[in-house]
Amino acid sequence: xxxxxxxxxxxxxxxxGVSPVTVSRAIRHPEMVSKKLRERIDNAxxxxxxxxxxxxxxxxSHRTNIVGVIVPSLTNGVFDxxxxxxxxxxxxxxxxxxxxxxxxxAEKEEKAINTLLGYHPEAMILVGVDQTDNSRxxxxxxxxxxxxxxxxxxxxxxxxxxxxxxxxxxxxxEYLRSLGHExxxxxxxxxxxxxxxxxxxxxxxxxxxxxxxEGLVALTPRISTVQLGRRLFAxxxxxxxxxxxxxCCNDDLALGALxxxxxxxxxxxxxxxxxxxxxxxxxxxxxxxxTSVGTERIQMGKWAAQNVLEIIRGSGQRPDKCQVxxxxxxxxxxxxxxxxKTVHGTRGTKARVVS
Amino acid sequence: xxxxxxxxxxxxxxxxGVSPVTVSRAIRHPEMVSKKLRERIDNAxxxxxxxxxxxxxxxxSHRTNIVGVIVPSLTNGVFDxxxxxxxxxxxxxxxxxxxxxxxxxAEKEEKAINTLLGYHPEAMILVGVDQTDNSRxxxxxxxxxxxxxxxxxxxxxxxxxxxxxxxxxxxxxEYLRSLGHExxxxxxxxxxxxxxxxxxxxxxxxxxxxxxxEGLVALTPRISTVQLGRRLFAxxxxxxxxxxxxxCCNDDLALGALxxxxxxxxxxxxxxxxxxxxxxxxxxxxxxxxTSVGTERIQMGKWAAQNVLEIIRGSGQRPDKCQVxxxxxxxxxxxxxxxxKTVHGTRGTKARVVS
DNA sequence: AGTGCAATTGACAGCGCTTTCATTTGAAAC
DNA sequence: GTTTCAAATGAAAGCGCTGTCAATTGCACT
Numbered sequence: 001x002x003x004x005x006x007x008x009x010x011x012x013x014x015x016x017g018v019s020p021v022t023v024s025r026a027i028r029h030p031e032m033v034s035k036k037l038r039e040r041i042d043n044a045x046x047x048x049x050x051x052x053x054x055x056x057x058x059x060x061s062h063r064t065n066i067v068g069v070i071v072p073s074l075t076n077g078v079f080d081x082x083x084x085x086x087x088x089x090x091x092x093x094x095x096x097x098x099x100x101x102x103x104x105x106a107e108k109e110e111k112a113i114n115t116l117l118g119y120h121p122e123a124m125i126l127v128g129v130d131q132t133d134n135s136r137x138x139x140x141x142x143x144x145x146x147x148x149x150x151x152x153x154x155x156x157x158x159x160x161x162x163x164x165x166x167x168x169x170x171x172x173x174e175y176l177r178s179l180g181h182e183x184x185x186x187x188x189x190x191x192x193x194x195x196x197x198x199x200x201x202x203x204x205x206x207x208x209x210x211x212x213x214e215g216l217v218a219l220t221p222r223i224s225t226v227q228l229g230r231r232l233f234a235x236x237x238x239x240x241x242x243x244x245x246x247x248c249c250n251d252d253l254a255l256g257a258l259x260x261x262x263x264x265x266x267x268x269x270x271x272x273x274x275x276x277x278x279x280x281x282x283x284x285x286x287x288x289x290x291t292s293v294g295t296e297r298i299q300m301g302k303w304a305a306q307n308v309l310e311i312i313r314g315s316g317q318r319p320d321k322c323q324v325x326x327x328x329x330x331x332x333x334x335x336x337x338x339x340x341k342t343v344h345g346t347r348g349t350k351a352r353v354v355s
Numbered sequence: 356x357x358x359x360x361x362x363x364x365x366x367x368x369x370x371x372g373v374s375p376v377t378v379s380r381a382i383r384h385p386e387m388v389s390k391k392l393r394e395r396i397d398n399a400x401x402x403x404x405x406x407x408x409x410x411x412x413x414x415x416s417h418r419t420n421i422v423g424v425i426v427p428s429l430t431n432g433v434f435d436x437x438x439x440x441x442x443x444x445x446x447x448x449x450x451x452x453x454x455x456x457x458x459x460x461a462e463k464e465e466k467a468i469n470t471l472l473g474y475h476p477e478a479m480i481l482v483g484v485d486q487t488d489n490s491r492x493x494x495x496x497x498x499x500x501x502x503x504x505x506x507x508x509x510x511x512x513x514x515x516x517x518x519x520x521x522x523x524x525x526x527x528x529e530y531l532r533s534l535g536h537e538x539x540x541x542x543x544x545x546x547x548x549x550x551x552x553x554x555x556x557x558x559x560x561x562x563x564x565x566x567x568x569e570g571l572v573a574l575t576p577r578i579s580t581v582q583l584g585r586r587l588f589a590x591x592x593x594x595x596x597x598x599x600x601x602x603c604c605n606d607d608l609a610l611g612a613l614x615x616x617x618x619x620x621x622x623x624x625x626x627x628x629x630x631x632x633x634x635x636x637x638x639x640x641x642x643x644x645x646t647s648v649g650t651e652r653i654q655m656g657k658w659a660a661q662n663v664l665e666i667i668r669g670s671g672q673r674p675d676k677c678q679v680x681x682x683x684x685x686x687x688x689x690x691x692x693x694x695x696k697t698v699h700g701t702r703g704t705k706a707r708v709v710s
Numbered sequence: 711a712g713t714g715c716a717a718t719t720g721a722c723a724g725c726g727c728t729t730t731c732a733t734t735t736g737a738a739a740c
Numbered sequence: 741g742t743t744t745c746a747a748a749t750g751a752a753a754g755c756g757c758t759g760t761c762a763a764t765t766g767c768a769c770t
Contacts, residue, residue: 006475006497008726019750024728034748049496054473055410055419056726059755063728064410074438080430087456096470099454101442115451118409120361141404142361226637255637262642282610285581287617363756374720379758389718411756414725418758 007048015044027052058120065095067308068116068124072104072192075223076250077280078297079127082150085301086125093309095122104191104223110135117142123308129153129160130193145311147304150297151194152325159307161300161324165194168293168328169201170208172247172275175330177209179338181245181273185216187232187257188249189224195249198277202247215239224249229256230263237264244272245336251276251283254290258335273336279329288334296326362403370399382407413475420450422663423471423479427459427547430578431605432635433652434482437505440656441480448664450477459546459578465490472497478663484508484515485548500666502659505652506549507680514662516655516679520549523648523683524556525563527602527630530685532564534693536600536628540571542587542612543604544579550604553632557602570594579604584611585618592619599627600691606631606638609645613690628691634684643689651681 013020018037026033026041033041044050058064067090071079083099090097098116102108109126113135116124123145129152131139139146139157146158153160176184186202188195199219206213218232229252236243237260248254254276261268268274268288276283279294303326307319368375373392381388381396388396399405413419422445426434442452453471457463464481468490471479478500484507486494494501494512501513508515531539541557543550554574561568573587584607591598592615603609609631616623623629623643631638634649658681662674 010726020726021728021750022748025749028728032748037749049493051469051472051493053414053475053726055414055475056755057728059408059410059414059757060726060728062755074429075432075435077430077432083429084456084458096453096474098451101439103439114406117406119451120408120410138404138406226640230640252637256640259640259642282581282607285585285611285614287614364758365756375756376720376758377718380719383758387718392719408756411725412758414727415756415758417725 006053007050008053009050012041012044012048012050015048016040064120064122066119066121067095067097067305068113068119068121069097069099070109070112070116070124070126071099071101072109072127073223074101076252078250078278082127082297082301085298086305089302089305089309093313095309106130106132106135110138113138122312123147125149125304125308127151128193129156129162131157145308147308149300149304150295151197152323156323159304159319159322161303161326163295163326163328164201165197166201166204168277168295169198169247170205171201171328171330172198172277172293173202173205173209175332176245176247176273176275176336177205177211179245179273179336182211183216183240183242183244184211184213185218185233185236185240185243185246186213186249187229187236187246187253188217188219189222189228189253190219191221191223192249198249216243224252226252226256226259229253230260231256233257233260237266245275246272247275247277249277251278251280251290251292254292254335255282255286258286258290269334269336269338275330275336279331283331283333286335288337291333291336292331294329294331296328300326361408362405363408364405367396367399367403367405370403371395419475419477421453421474421476422450422660423453423455423468423474423476425455425457425464425467425471425479425481427457427464427482428578429456431607433605433633437482437652437656440653441660444657444660444664448668450664461485461487461490465493468493477667478502480504480659480663482506483548484511484517486512500663502663504655504659505650506552507678511678514659514674514677516658516681518650518681518683519556520552521556521559523632523650524553524602525560526556526683526685527553527632527648528557528560528564530687531600531602531628531630531691532560532566534600534628534691537566538571538595538597538599539566539568540573540588540591540595540598540601541568541604542584542591542601542608543572543574544577544583544608545574546576546578547604553604571598579607581607581611581614584608585615586611588612588615592621600630601627602630602632604632606633606635606645606647609647609690610637610641613641613645624689624691624693630685630691634686638686639688641690643692646688646691647686649684649686651683655681 009020009023013023023041026038030038069086073079087097100112102112110132117138125147127150129148136157148156148160149162151162152164173184188199190196218235220228246257248257254274257274261272266272274290276290276292279292283290283292364375364378368378378396381393385393424441428434445452455467457467465487480502482505484503491512503511503515504517506517507519528539543554545551573590575583601612603612609629612629616627621627631645631647634647638645638647
């Protein structure tokens with residue numbers, strides 16, 4: 001039963017024997033319509049299967065109830081939680097989130113921003129701080145709240161919540177150093193600007209501690225996978241058999257490194273310590289469980305959404321703090337814990353919080 | 356520099372000294388405007404940072420360039436690839452995909468359908484075939500192409516591409532049976548209707564082969580995780596220490612089962628065979644690599660998008676086949692391969708295709 | 711110069727809704 | 741039975757754009 005024409009406000013109005021305005025009010029501001037008419041209208045709505053045309057509504061009211069969100073990836077377990085947190089906040093406020101996945105491409109991001117702005121979103125939430133000049137310009141011109149998340153910058157477009165990935169990378173190395181390791185490798189997928197920051201932090205720490213990273217870094221331009229983690233670590237192992245520890249720019253690579261060790265009969269943590277990044281769910285489940293640097297991705301998404309909501313629906317005032325550093329936490333687990341600390345059969349976590 | 360008012364078509368027209376229609380044409384149908392004017396208009400557009408109001412455009416032209424997509428989850432590595440495939444097809448046609456994540460809730464799905472239809476999408480792509488009556492009604496009334504994916508039904512709303520999860524579950528058991536296993540366990544997360552189908556297939560196979568599943572099934576109402584895989588399989592192991600094989604409703608649970616085995620010193624595949632579902636990337640990377648039943652998720656997303664595109668932009672004709680069974684493939688790897696088949700150090704895959 | 715025709719350009723209406731303001735209604739108060 | 745005022749309803753305009761059709765222009769050809 002394909003209708004030629006979907007029911008409109010006027011159709012409902014005719015059916016209920018009232019004027020279109022009244023129908024509009026019955027839907028948007030029920031308290032302004034008498035009970036009698038409201039019921040008649042509700043019936044008409046139901047019997048016609050009327051669904052308001054959001055485009056027309058938004059055009060007329062200057063309220064789109066849309067917020068644009070741009071993420072660099074979805075294959076990476078990180079952004080699911082983050083996105084879900086954002087959606088949870090907005091769905092309660094009847095705001096539709098328009099998500100675009102730009103696959104770590106600044107160019108695609110620019111295009112996505114342009115497209116999204118065409119929908120007149122009431123705010124934009126972005127990942128990272130590396131937008132192109134053009135992107136920044138468009139966002140500024142749009143005159144809406146903009147939140148840059150998951151990273152920090154000295155020069156935010158508007159609001160900013162995140163953490164220093166450079167510091168996190170530094171801390172990971174510092175932690176491994178504190179366990180007595182000196183030959184500390186690093187696996188990383190460039191392409192993700194935040195991974196690059198972690199790499200920079202790794203390098204800074206190695207330099208600071210007077211350790212050489214020669215031959216200890218393996219990187220790939222591709223999206224990271226577990227398989228790639230194996231391959232990258234295999235490279236390092238072949239080059240530097242004496243490596244004592246490895247810090248991976250994310251947990252997929254770390255899990256790959258762990259598997260490569262299993263394959264080669266390298267004992268973790270006795271022969272080699274592994275530290276991942278993001279603290280995805282599987283870190284606590286592997287054997288041994290993986291030590292990982294955790295970030296507050298859910299908290300960041302939530303904060304971004306809540307602040308946007310407050311600005312566009314609330315008092316309209318900017319929040320007290322326009323920039324928030326959520327820090328990071330090293331979840332110390334079996335993959336790096338010195339033997340005497342390890343409790344057999346337990347997958348306990350010892351957390352070191354840094355913010 | 357927050358503008359009071361974003362530039363409109365008229366603003367551009369004034370600036371370029373032409374009528375608004377001409378600007379509209381210069382943007383939508385450049386070939387209909389003389390080169391001279393086109394340049395003047397382009398300049399005006401650029402200098403004003405003009406971005407067409409998509410809402411107004413869609414309202415006037417009855418072309419929204421929106422396709423609604425509803426997924427039950429994003430945390431599950433399955434839907435990333437699927438979504439990406441859909442987006443890839445549509446982005447080339449300048450169609451914006453409106454994604455909603457309904458977290459395996461039919462109620463949320465119904466609400467999402469209602470909301471999305473308010474945007475007048477030109478088509479809808481859904482996961483699964485278990486929509487509520489109300490949802491089906493709304494979709495039918497909308498008079499747009501609807502694709503149900505990743506599962507099959509005798510009574511599709513419109514187009515349908517997927518596979519029989521019951522058959523896939525049956526095949527997994529049949530495969531393990533062919534290796535000589537009889538005590539075959541099953542781990543599953545109900546909540547996902549397709550997992551339930553796989554469970555049904557498992558049960559059907561066990562019955563058919565005259566095998567008892569008593570005490571061999573562990574299920575959870577929660578979203579599956581690796582951790583949960585460990586816990587569920589631990590339950591089974593504690594109950595039935597003699598279990599010879601386990602078929603898991605997805606790869607996360609399978610990886611968890613593998614870790615649980617590692618923890619307990621159970622050798623895989625010598626002491627126990629493991630089969631997962633979905634063939635996610637990490638399956639080929641673990642030690643031993645995980646045998647998994649793979650589905651054509653990318654292909655399904657692509658087919659759905661391409662057919663929609665053909666219908667709404669092309670000849671308008673329905674495709675030849677309104678229902679497609681993409682089948683499934685058992686990727687046989689080390690976690691189930693009999694010792695004499697296993698090639699040390701190789702992570703080769705032997706595929707058995709069923710469609 | 712005049713005719714014919716295609717290529718450009720513009721005027722106008724309207725997409726489906728909300729906002730604003732005017733009108734009507736009803737019930738309380740005189 | 742008026743008057744008064746709030747509550748309920750409606751009429752008209754317009755959000756920013758595009759489709760349709762009419763008007764204009766340019767140019768080749770007589």
